[in-house]
Amino acid sequence: MIVEAPVEVSPPPHRAPDTFPHVAVAIPCGTMVHADFAVSLGSMMHALGEMPMSIVVGKSSIVADARNMGLDFAQKHKADYILFIDSDMTFPRDALLKLLVRNVDIIGATYSRRTAPFHFLGDILPEQPADAPKGLLEMARIPTGFLLVKATVFEQLRRPYFRFRVDEEAGVNIGEDYDFSDRVRGLGFRIWCDPLLSKEIGHIGEQSFKL
Template sequence: MALAAVAYMCGPQHGTETIPLAITNAKGSLVVNNRNRMVAEAQKLDVDYIFFVDSDVVLPNWALHRLLAADKDIVGGTYVQREEPHLILGKTLDGTLIHDSMQGMEIKPNELMEVGALPGGCMLVKMSVFEKIGAAESPIFQTPARREDDGTWWIEGEDYYFCRWARQSGYSIFLDWGLSVHLKHVGQQHNTIPFKEAPNALVN
């Protein structure tokens, strides 16, 4: 339903520029494969952007307009994990978890924040990014894993892997806090980022 509302807002009904859309849906238990299929389909359609929206992410109907207006190669919102303790997903430029680095800090909802990685559930990417990265790395989305000395396994999510490769290829990644506080990650309940209403939002 949220995606239908986004598509509706891309029409001429609201006095904004009409945005031609092609909506595709990749189903499967492996998200990494779904993302690669979506990129391949978008390349066939010769579109300018791909907007990843995961089925468990609820977004406002103005989300796509806002991200397009940012005019960045890679931009998106973050949200919290569905499982407790509901950490805010993503990494800062130094690799710190966004959840750990932003606790109690003032954020500016009308400004973008450059980050090291974003979750892929609400991410807008210019297709030119895949043309550059794809020439050096295929498939573009992967989930590398290794066994640590203590016997535990380290696994990198496909979205963080893509962000790492994008940054190594010279691209910057931007987080939109103003959008992020409106995103819901659906699990047993709708989980949202806690914030206080103020001139600038404040992460609790």
């Protein structure tokens, strides 16, 4: 099930300039989102001024399917970029702008695991390329909890764009985020991560408090 919610972040009569990219925010979730996530999203949308934006919520218990729902919506509405945000994230109001100004095909922020041992998710390339943009890290794999992708990337991928994979040789399941990373890198795309923004991303979890 898809809930379509195009959002105008600035009231009429002013129209966004045609030079602004159209960004579709795709949120995979079940039947609800965290309150802190909603506050972060509202704050970010308000900060974007007249940039044309759309929001789509992909409702599915299968996260890969939910991401594909959001992507279908973005393609239907001819978005230039898709920003995938998980509903258990918190982020600063300028997070999207920090990624957009880089003008690369795939860029995102990583974030901490929610269980010990705590560390950033994803795999950084062991040796960083000499042509890496200042302040960015090239990734072998990146989680998709806060990931901006140009729509043109998906023109070179086969459906389903997001899927789970089984590595029978290693005996492990590969999530839809790392499978996506492997496939786009196999097509020659590079994945970038903003490490400073990553330090501002929160990953909402649960904790049991006892006295």
